[in-house]
Amino acid sequence: MGGRRVHPGKEASIGQSTESPNSDVSTDRPEVLRHLRDRRRAPFWLKLSASIVSALLVASLALAAILFLRLQGNIKTDDLNAALGGSTAPAADDNHDPIQILILGTDTRSGANSSYGSQADSSGNGNSDVMMLLNLSADRKNVSIVSFPRDLMVPFPGCKNPAGGNPIPAQDSIQLNSALALGGPGCTVATINAFTGLTIDHFMLADFTAVKDLTSALGGVEVCVSKAVKDPASGLDLPAGKSSISGDQALAFLRTRHAFGNAGDTDRIKAQQAFLASMTRKIKSEGTLTDLPKLYNIADIVTRNLTVDSGLASPTALITMAGRLKDIDLSQVAFVTVPSGEDPADTNRLILSEPAADQLFSAIKQDVSLTTPAKPSSTATASTSASASPSASSSSKAATTKAPAFDTSIQPVIVSNASGVTGRDQELLQSLSAAGYTNSVLGQVVADQPNTQILYGTGFADVAQSLATLYGIPSSALRSAPALSGVQLMIGQDFSSGTKYGKVVLPKDIVAETAGQPISCQEVNDLPR
CATH class of the missing domain: 3.30.70.2390 (Alpha-Beta Plaits)
Structure with a gap:
């Protein structure tokens, strides 16, 4: 009738359609199909990128898990408190309470430390070469590191036997550093708790290898001596003035008993405090506590050579504790030695000096800053x-x-x-x-x-x-x-101190130095060569 007839199999004219009524796109046109495939299928490069990201994510998580398990596997634990009566004090809240950590250095010659002597010198747990109480304030603004002389004579409360069997009986007096050999780190915790009235929350026990490896990982620690020193007993060999030391020389600096001051325990403590103050400054200045690769390396070294209580027995707990220290002002990191004097019964030993020692312990219990003492809150x-x-x-x-x-x-x-x-x-x-x-x-x-x-x-x-x-x-x-x-x-x-209620009394000049002070030089003795 005048219109063009469409034959079967032929293309429809303009205005006509062979697609189904519900279709919006013609499926007979190749260019339309091509565009449709482009929208429905992701490009190859996008698929490849997604696969790579997924693989990296899985690999990273696997690596993190492996590293965590490695650190976890390094850690050795022991009981926190070996007191005969056990500890009835509630556990501290590590997030909000003041925290006290007893840091012990052992002189054992067992295992990796055999190169420093024979087991006849010291085996098993060994004696405490270093005893330092790290106090972290509740507001996380102050740190004090209180050194206990190893020659200090104190009452011994008795301890559980770490090997089982009969307990270790109480004694009127022992040399403090021998508590470690008697009953392990938990026995040292119990002994210090008994004569200070404190309740120590954690401990860390390190050996000679820990000091060597840690100082090497840090790239050395700066120290200063008044003149050249060569101590055949410890192996310390330094020129006059400042030096950066690590490894065996760092260990010798910390252990020498005859090179500095009065050639006694108290002057060795001064050298140890100067070393730790210098190490704290270096860690702070280099941002070590916020550098994850460095922090992992240090954590690996520390955990391989460390025994801790169960409360610190995870990499997370140790790294969290390090994180609490990273923002503290160096001027508020105080180094202190427990007041002591010559023991009348043995001039080679020391006893607590009272009331100064009690005043110090009281200030610690009341969470008072040793650098800026303030009136404690009274209830x-x-x-x-x-x-x-x-x-x-x-x-x-x-x-x-x-x-x-x-x-x-x-x-x-x-x-x-x-x-x-x-x-x-x-x-x-x-x-x-x-x-x-x-x-x-x-x-x-x-x-x-x-x-x-x-x-x-x-x-x-x-x-x-x-x-x-x-x-x-x-x-x-x-x-x-x-x-x-x-x-x-x-x-x-x-x-618990002084003669005026509500006033914290600290012994005069109790703070030996802070980490914010310039490096101090150790006075060197004339040693036989």
């Missing part, structure tokens, strides 16, 4: 009884303006030590006698308690208030005790 006013009488609640300021209206020399005062600091009651008894309370006596040993209290019997409220005024103890710490004939000063953990 006495919140937790003590409010049962004091009206006369006991009188103003301390008013009380200081006049002398007591009674004869201080006849007032019965009992001094009881609940501070956890050995000798603290004797210290305050002496101060009471000096203040005229000559009728004061020591009370029986009592369990530790957090807060200081002054208990008073009927008719002795004024005496109790006078003692509170003398020491600056808040009136809220006074409690009526009608059955008591006199006054009892119960010294709590919040008054």
